[in-house]
Amino acid sequence: MMKTDDLKSKYQKDGILFPLDGLSKEEIKEAQEQYLALCEASKVVLEGKQRLFGHLHYPWVAKLASHPAILDKVECLIGPNILVWVSEFNAKAPNTPHYFSWHQDLYYWGYQRKENITMTPVVTVWLSLFFANAENGCMRVIPGSHDQLVTHNENVNEYNMLTRGQEVDVEIDEQQAIYIELAPGEFSIHHPLIYHASSANKSSHTRVGLVLRYLSPEIIPPKRPAYGWLVRGEDPKGNWDHIHPADIANHQAANELKEKCIDSVQSFTGARFK
Numbered sequence: 481m482m483k484t485d486d487l488k489s490k491y492q493k494d495g496i497l498f499p500l501d502g503l504s505k506e507e508i509k510e511a512q513e514q515y516l517a518l519c520e521a522s523k524v525v526l527e528g529k530q531r532l533f534g535h536l537h538y539p540w541v542a543k544l545a546s547h548p549a550i551l552d553k554v555e556c557l558i559g560p561n562i563l564v565w566v567s568e569f570n571a572k573a574p575n576t577p578h579y580f581s582w583h584q585d586l587y588y589w590g591y592q593r594k595e596n597i598t599m600t601p602v603v604t605v606w607l608s609l610f611f612a613n614a615e616n617g618c619m620r621v622i623p624g625s626h627d628q629l630v631t632h633n634e635n636v637n638e639y640n641m642l643t644r645g646q647e648v649d650v651e652i653d654e655q656q657a658i659y660i661e662l663a664p665g666e667f668s669i670h671h672p673l674i675y676h677a678s679s680a681n682k683s684s685h686t687r688v689g690l691v692l693r694y695l696s697p698e699i700i701p702p703k704r705p706a707y708g709w710l711v712r713g714e715d716p717k718g719n720w721d722h723i724h725p726a727d728i729a730n731h732q733a734a735n736e737l738k739e740k741c742i743d744s745v746q747s748f749t750g751a752r753f754k
Contacts, residue, residue: 493623494624495673496660496674499668500549500668502547505665510540524574529742539725542725557669558694562695563697564711566692568690570691572681572686576681580641580677584648585676591695600672602693606691607689610685612661616687618659618660619670621675621676622652633646644750697710703747723741
């Protein structure tokens, strides 16, 4: 197990940490069963808004989003005050052509420290529910590419899982790319500026991950309301509108809050949730 200073040093150098130990065998088995129970018969991919903000609907997703094994690593990188901003299931069914083009997460988010954008305290966790490997379209990254924000082009494609088809306007040397292969229950953490992409699932196995966006509440959102679940620490300046899964009384209330969260995220990022 890497020490905190080693984790921070590697993250600052590469912009990616993997594989990191997350769930026990019992926990991953439960998560797999719970996920598949949400899917329609014979399907393994959640569609539309059903895949978004699961931590507001399902206690088991909230449990994953607040898992100590994940939060401990996140705290190493962004500090003791941690908000869950977005959770979403990211899945590719077997033998399907869907992919992610090369992009940077931060390009549309608007969270930019003008003095040093590379130090923006936002991270993305990719928690693998099933095996993720090169054959089934796992994420791949260019290590060390998180030193600046670059221009993106938009080329919408029906198979591109980025709804705007955004792609970095730089030449990518695929020889430098590494595959972020993960076993069930393992996770990765990547920097919001790192170049990353993924190819189609050419295998007979499902690839499913729970994507979790964490940030420090010291970040000032471009617009309010801006919703977040404070899973660790405090928000001393009150920059965020706080929500908590335990406060949601029923399914209808969860749906209403999810719609507010989606509207909020779209209002200042321009995200186009399907």
